[in-house]
Structure formats: C-alpha cells, structure tokens
Amino acid sequence: MFKTYQAIALSAVIASASIFAIERAQAQDEIYVPLFTYRTGPFSGSGIPIANGLHDYLAMLNERDGGIGGVRLRIEECETSYDAKKGVECYEAVKAKKPVIVNPWSTGTTLSLIPRASVDKVPVLSMAYGLSASADGETFPWIFNPPNTYWDGMSSILNYIGEQEGGLENLKDKKIGYVYLDAGFGKEPIPLLESLSKEIGFDLKLYPVPADNMQNQSSQWLSIRRDKPDYVVLFGWGALNPTAIKEAVKINYPRDKLISIWWPGEDDVRSAGPQAKGIKALNWHAVGADFPAIEDIRKHVVDAGKSKTDKAKVGEVLYNRGLYNSLLIAEAIANAQKITGKKVVDGEDVRRGLESIDLTPERLKELGLEGFAEPLKLTCKDHNGHKATFVQEWDGDKWVRITDPIDPLRDRVKPLLESAAKEYAEKNSGWPKRTEACDSPA
C-alpha cells in the first residue's frame, strides 16, 4: 500500500514538473499581453464593448497570422471593475509574467502605475486617457497616451464651440458648463479649463457627479437649469452617460449644445430614447465594420465562437475603440521586432516600438484599416500625437460624423502640458531623468 502511495506521489511530481516545463517552453515562444478589462460592476456598460474590441483584434492576429512576426500572443484578461485598487492588484499579478505592455483602462489606475512603469520596465499604454502631461516622452519615457490627451479633447470641444460662435474670441462672457465624473478621469481637464477660462474669458461652471450618484443626477441638472450655460461639456463613463443624457432631455436642455468627450457608446444614448437625437460626441476613428481587418475578426474570431461579443455590436464605437487600442499594441510589438531583430520581445523593446509608431495611410491600408483613423506618428519626445478629432452626432439610431477634423488648441495646450510635466517631475522628488535609448528622435 505504501509503495502505491509513493508511486502516485512520484507520478504527481513528474506530471507537475512536465506541465511546468511545457508552460515555460510555451512562455518562451509567446508574447504576453495582459488586458485590464471590466466586464463587471457599475462601469461594465462601457467596459464590455471595449474589452471585446481589445481582445478580438489580438485574437484575430493569432488566428489569422499565427500572432505577430510568427510569435503567438498570450492574451489574458484581468478584471478590474474599473476600480483603481483592483487595477493595481492586476498589475502586481501580471508583473511576474513579464508583460510587454499594460493597458490600465482607467485614469485612476494609470496614475498609480506611472511611477512603477520605469522601475519595472513595463510600458503603460493609456490610450486617450490618463495623465495628459504624460504625453511628454522626455519626462515619461514609459507612458504613452495617443492619439489625444484629455486636454486635447477638451480644447477640441472648445474649438468646435468657438466655430459655432464665429470664433474662439466670441466665447468671451459665454457660460460653459462641465458635467463630469468626480474621479481622476473627470478632474483631469479642469486645470486646462480653468486656465482657458481666464485666457478666453468664458464663465466656467463645474457640475461634479460623485460615482455613487451617477444614476441620480437631478441636482446637477437642476443647477444647469438655474445657471443656463450656453454649452455643456460631458465627461462621463459607465452609467453616468445614459443618466446625464436622460436628465438633459428631462430639463429640455438643447441637445445640440451638449457635447461629450469620446466615451459615450451607442447603448448609452439609445437608452435615453428618441429624444436623445442631436447629442454630440468627439471621436477620432471610424464607426462601422466595413473594413477588411474587421471582416477578418468576424471570420476568424466572432463566427468561430472565440469572442464574447454580441455579433451585432461588432463595429460599434466602443468596440472599435478597443480595436484601435489593440492596433497600437500590435504595431508596437511589430516595430519592436523590427528594431531589435528579436522575435520574442520584452517590455523594453515594446517601449521602443511604441516610440516608433508611424501609422501612415499606406500602413493602415496594409493592415486592412484604410481610412479607419487619421495617420499617427509617435516620437521619443511626443508620446501622444495630439491628433485632430471630429464631432459625431446621434441621429436617433447611430452616430453620424458631422464635421471635418477639428484640431486641438495646440498652441495653448502645449505649453501647459510641458509645464504640467515639469511640475509632476519636481513634485515627485527623485523623478528619473530620461536615459532610455531613442530610435525616433524626430
């Protein structure tokens, strides 16, 4: 009997060792890409389509091309529930597995990871969210936030409002309301707004919405009814967006004067009913599935049952947002392979790959995404691109692009960003000076 137990124990040890060895061998031939997602919790309405877009593009590359440069991607989701604390836990959990990049998908989590990234040699991609000042690659060599910062987005909205009023100078003495999630994300553009309010002369009214009051915003919208702002800018996420739109309808705030940053999805607006028609939001990429790369996603991932997405949601705005994020990840990995000549790249290589991103129209066409977004070029100094956006309008059924590209107020924003980056480095004593190699100085 004793020998039997010994044999079983020995077999178990051998089996475990074999599995460990196989996993190790596999890990050596894979590129590990963790995805911080939130399919649960109060923000899952926004998190799910993004998580699906993120996953499906990378999964398509695995299925169609066998990965990137012949190396399969090991895609692993970590659930954060859009909780910064859980986001940091996810980061600590994945760190030991040598991720080549992390995507926090939360400004709060990003702010916590910024000091860790350079120490752990893991690049952080906070695509169009996070700390606006981290666009400065000289101060933040490990942080990337293309293609727009929140400050760019906010200034683009002001630029658009200025166009409606016949010039930015005509915003003087206008009243602009700002409805925002009272968290890191919503607070991010306030310094810029306050600065531009003084410079241009508009009256800024702030309407913070605490996270536990996202579904109960009547006070904020009653204040809007009292203050009568000429325009309202919305920075919402999760349940905040549909509730805000319903409240705007309720107080009969002119829908065409309500302009959101790029986060409302179709479901957010749809739930407000037909009266939501006319709501506007910024965007920088296409909506719809009429692209060869998305056709490939359908063929290799969605129809093959390897996606969690509802088929009808492929091509919706937040799905495509997640896709764009994964496009940047894939491009950074491909660049890293080219720069280093290695197949299996690490975080340091991918950081260089991110700094070398050059999505020209030709490259987008090659990737099956012709016309999907504006070209994007990142450099060692500029980790953002500060690209133009456009305004899309809800026509009662879908988002429709209604403007040409609108530039952010670069001349005004750039010095403020530089000064904010400098201030960040000064406030965090011992902030390291950049020593990382630069492959794309221009």
Add this chain to the structure above:
Amino acid sequence: MDILYSIFIDPFVQMVDAPDLLIQTLWEGLVSGVLYALIALGFVLIFKASGVFNFAQGIMVVFAALTLVGLFEIGVPALLALVLTVGVMYVLAVGVERVMLRPLVNQPDIILFMATFGLTYFLIGLGELVFGGNPKSMITQELYLPTGSVDFELLGGFVSLQKLDIAAALIASIMVAGLAVFFQKTRIGRALRAVADSHKAALSVGISLNQIWVIVWFTAGVVALTTGIMWGARSDVSFALQIVGLKALPVLILGGFTSVPGAIVGGLIIGVGEKLGEFYWGPLVGGGIESWLAYFIALVFLLFRPQGLFGDKIIERI
C-alpha cells in the same frame, strides 16, 4: 463676512427669487426620498424579522430588474415577465431560507451578516452569467408606466413634473402604506413582529420561523423589484444600480433599523436634504456634496437620537 453671507443669506435669497426652482428641487428631493425609502424598507423588513442587516438588498434590486428585462428580451410579454419575476423572487426567498438562514439558526448576527455578503457576490455572479454586464433599458412603456412630463407655470417660473416620477411616488406610497397595514393588522404581520422581538418566544407559541423568513425575504424581493423598475426607468438597468442600494444606509441610520415609518420619514428627509444641500450650498464647495451630505444629516440626527428617529430604544440590564 462674504462666506457667512454665502452660507446663511444667499441660498434663502435664491429661494425667494426663484420659487419655481425651490419647488422643483423639493419635488426632486421628495421623489428621490420616496425611492430611498423603498430601498430602506427592504432592509428594515429583513432586519425586523431576523436581526440581520441584509447587505444583499442592493444587488437584489439589480437582480430583480435584470430578470424582468431579461425575460422580456427573450420574448416573454411584459406583464407575464413581471409575474414571472415575482415568482423568481419567491424562489430566491425560499432558496435563501433553505440554504443560508436555516443552517445558521442561532448563530451570532455577524455570521448571518457575512452570509448576506456571500449572497451579494453570488447574485452578482449569477446575474452577470445569465444576463451579461451590458446595461439594459427598462421596459417602461410596456409596463404601462407613464412617460413625458406635466409642465406648468408657477410663481413666475415653471415646474416640470415627470409623469414617471409621479407614478413612482404613488406606487411607492401605496406599497409603503400596504406594508404598514400588513405588519400592523394581519396575523402574519403580528407573527413577524413577534419573531423580531424574540425568536425563542415566537417559536414557543408555534410561529414557524422558516415560514416568516420566506415571507419577509419574498416581500423584500418584491420591494427590490419595484425599486429596480423605478430607478431603472430613471436611468438604466445595470449593475450600477447596486450603488443606489447603499443610499439606504443614511436613511436607516436616521430612521432606525426596525421602523417602517422611520424608513419613510428618513428617506424623505435624506432625499430632500441632499437635493437642497447640493443645489443651494453645493456650489460653495465646488459641488458633488450629495454623497456625504446624506451621512452628515444622519449623523446630526444621531447626536440627539442615537436609536434613530423611530428606532426602538434598547435598554439592557447589566
């Protein structure tokens, strides 16, 4: 001096200058308050019967609303879906009694409280597994709930009352009144109060604890469904509704954990108080004060009545 003026004079000047906005704010506060009262009622029912603070009440609101909309989405007619959802809440009540409460009889209250944490996470998981995490729209019109608003001119301005809010206030009031009568006048209600006073004494006179628990959990489930429909119609049906459940805490602190009238009065005070506070005094500190103001109001009341407005005064021999 300016600060004192902003705090003590200016808000009241605003109230006089724009009485229509004052009335609108009071109305919004009353509607919120009635809905807070509904959520608090779910907590009170279970606390009265078992002495347990049911942490799962918030997720029960989400689960009930998701079940209703989920059934409708798969083709069940709205009213039948409503009936079936009531059935699901009954099954849940029986399940909770059999699986959670019965094995924990005579355990310390904290054990039962922790069990409701477990129930919360079980319902979150089950809800996400069955219905997914995407937000859904409440089937307001299919349930024959009114939409649109009643607008009228008043005191030089205008007041706009959402028909849905009027319906919510009416339904919640009827429900609260019905429950009050149920507890005061019916045999089951009296049995429930007996259980609340002493499990052992209630058992000794032949009251079935198991039956009472099923009834209160089922009633709390129906209250959760009503709350889910009303809040869901005002925003959407998503797991974010769970957070609204936490709004019941200051209401309970204020009204007392064992009092049905306390839940109602507490809900109204918190609802009106936080709306007035946010609207008139919020701008002084940059706004967004609603979430802590409710607790502040409750704590001020606690200074004078530690057992809450209507809570039982506990006297223990030592």
